Amino acid sequence: MSVEWTPDHGAAAERTRFAWRRTALSAAVVGLLAARPAFHPDAGVVQWITAALSSLGWSFLVAIAYRRARALRQHPPHPGRRTIPAYALITVALAVLASLVVML
């Protein structure tokens, strides 16, 4: 594949890859905090369900970030497309879930 492309002297792809990694790590904080009430001694079914859902959201965020970081290894890297709205929407879903965790 000899597509002409600009050399990546600014390490744009690498920096973007690390940005995805950092974001996945930030997601871990939210995932763990949202799941925390389930470990309380008198946690009920509601806490278990919200913990399961938040862990699911967290694993999605980690999986998407990992996939995208891998995809950025190819030359020239393709810009993100559907990954980005998906990531934002899962984050919003986590915010909604966290509100439920706070209110219940």
Add this chain to the structure above:
Amino acid sequence: MTKSACCGCTYSTKKVNNSHVLAGLRQWIDPEKTPTVGRTPDYRFSLANERTFLAWIRTGLALIAGGLGVAQFLPPLPIAHLREIMAIVLLVLGGLVALRAVDHWARTERAMRLGQELPGSKFPAVLAVTVALGAVAMIVAVVVQAVE
């Protein structure tokens, strides 16, 4: 689709088949489906846009984590439900930041394709003022508690 090199950058030009692109929701849920306008920008610009999006997402995640932290680690406050209200405000702010991040990403992507001025935004200023007001409220609360 033709390839052309210009000032050291490779562009692929696409025929503009529809100048009226549905703005908003559809654009960021499925940017491939909406008619791709203009020319594909240098991938480095797209990646920079992506990193800006990610920085905003991290800001949003930090606000969400802050909301959860307030709800879980703050002792019950003298005013009823104040702790929960503070948590919800932070969580809503986090969700808003995430939504605005994807919207701004889509609009920037489009502007780059069309070679237009990048979209400006009042959102960072609004967020900064909101956070500053929250901090001032916290300072007042701490001082009042210390005096009593």
